[in-house]
Amino acid sequence: MTAPAPAEGVRLVSLTSWTFTTEPDSGIGFGDLAQHLATTDGVTPRDxxxxRLRLPVTAPADPSAPQREALDRMAGGAVALPQRLETGERTIAFHRGPLTARPARELPPPGPDAVRLESSGEALIYLEKYGVFDTAYGGAFTAGRLLALSDAEFRAGLLEFRSAARSAVRRLASHPQPAGTVVTARQLTAPLAFEAFDHLLLDEDATRFTRAVDRAGPQLRAGLRRTASTSARPPCTAADLRALVGQPGIANLLAQAAGDRLSTVTGWLDRLRRLEMLGFEHLVPDSRMLPEESIRFAYVDPEWVRAAVDGALSVGVGHALDADLNNLATSGGPVPACAVLIRSALVPQWPQAVITAYRGAGVVEPLRSAVYGTDIRLLLYPQVIDRFELCEPPRGICFGIGDVGTIELREISGDRIGYPKGEFPQPAGFSRFLRPGDADVLNAYGDGDALVPALADAHGVEVEEFSSAYFALQMINAPQAQTFSYRP
Structure with missing residues (x-):
């Protein structure tokens, strides 16, 4: 093998005989686990x-009206939990996180004077007919508020943002120029002396500045001093400031004046919109909703996310103007539309698995992918997907039998040589193609059920025509994939 390579072609080594050692099976493979997620017995697709991400419940044969209401809410992803009211009474309440088994019910449209939530009590939904509460949005508000209170950097940034915005709106209200026309963010944030000097330079084509300089020397020599003007503008009321904030174009001006302080707040809120800081118990309130070796698909309720954002922004609100200024921080990044949760050994054992989601023919990139614990992966997507694929990581060329006991038949002629054409054998299982009394060794041409004749028959050719190249092509063990499709 030390001779130089030939000028043309490639030198190959062909062994006429060899020995090998059969290693014991390492256990369940990627294909087994992925197929179990999608099927009940390896063949029958799961319903x-x-x-869907919901608690499995067995409904009574003839449910009553209250039972139907409870079943309907639990079918949407809610769970029933004990609740203690402020009065001390004990009852039950329906609760869920941001993930739902079906699109969340639309809330009544807000009125023209609607404001953002200011307390968790405002977010409670009372089911008067049955005397119980739906605490989903109240829980969201509380979760957002507690997360904000626990983050010192965000708290400081939120208070600094409001302080800067309040100063800017007060400066704007007292500014002599028409608001929103010639006023700039710099004029709202620069020291008053700078602003006065700018006006001195710009007014009357700098005539005021020239006149002031010419008069300064004689006035100083004469011992004259300029006194402050005694004319005072009428004070601005809280109503005036709030009305000013609501004028067109003012919000953008105030956002520029707040600068990096606002960016700190909106960046943190974007993380909250992507559910980054929420504990897993907020996403899946009952572990039975996501059992071991399972996959669940869910919608994301934008109103739940909005309530959580309102809860975070409720920290440090001192008056109505602060609440109005909070609206500057609510125009952030996108809210996820749907989620996929996988709880399986696939997560730790195949961390590089290729996961692809589609909507129609287009690929949908996730807004976020995160692992909880060791075996749970969460994927959030900006739009509702209709196809989801789990694929084994790419690898070098391998030969063998798939984890589910089949191989992929591949075309051996025409323009589609190598393309898959279905699984072999049916039903799955290669035990009949093993040498009698010699476990895990294929019976290629021997007595009994031999593999090569069976492959030739599957392709509709004579055994003599089925060459070793054809056999090698059939035994290529490509990375396996599992597809989940949804058609509404």
Whole structure:
């Protein structure tokens, strides 16, 4: 093998005999685990309803009206939890996180004077007919508020942002120029002396500045001093300031004046919109909703996310103007539209698995991918997907039998040589193609059920025509994939 390579072609080594050692099976493979997520017995697909993120419940044969209400809410992803009211009474309440098994019910449209939530009590939904509460949005508000209170950097940034915005709006209200026309963010944030000097330079084509300089020397020599003007503008009321904030174009001006302070707040809120800081118990309130070796698909409720953002912004609100200024921080990044949760050994054992989501023919990139614990992966997408694929990581060329006991038949002629054409054998299982009394060794041409004749028959050719190249092509063990499709 030390001779130089030939000028043309490639030198190959062909062994006429060899020995090998059969290693014991390492356990369940990628294909087994992925197929179990999608099927009940390796063949029968799981029902679509089983793949939704909800608590499995057995409904009574003839449910009453209250039972139907409870079943309907639990079918949407809620769970029933004990609740203690402010009066001390104990009852139950329906609760859920931001993930739902079906699109969340639309809330009544807000009125023209609607404001953002200011307390968790405002977010409670009372089911008067049954005398119980739906605490989903109240829990969201509380979660957002507690997360904000626990983050010192965000708290400081939020208070600094409001302070800067309040100063800017007060300066704007007292500014002699028409608001929103010639006023700039610099004029709202620069020291008053700078602003006065700017006006001195710009007014009357700098005539005022020239006149002031010419008069300064004689006035100083004469011992004259300029006194402050005694004319005072009428004080601005809180109503005036709030009305000013609501004028067109003012919000953008105030946002520029707040600068990096506002960016700190909106960046943190964007993380909250992506559910980054929420504990897993907020996403899945009952572990039975996501059992071991399962996959679940869910919608994301934008109103839940909005309530959590309101809770975070409720920290440090001192008066109505602060609440109005909070609106400057609410125009952030996108809210996820749907989620996929995988709880499986696939997560730790195949961390580089290729995960692809589609909507129609287009690929949808996730807004966020995160691992909880060791075996739970969460993926959030900006739009509702209709196809989801789990693929084994790419690898070098391998030969062998798939984890589920089949191989992929591949075309051996025409323009589609190598393309898959279905699994072999059916039903799955290669035990009949093993040498009698010699476990895990294929019976290629021997007595009994031999593999090569069976492959030739599957392709509709004679055994003599089925060459070793054809056999090698059939035994290529490509990375395996599992697809989940949804058609509403």
């Amino acid at each position: 679509t309803e089983e793949l």
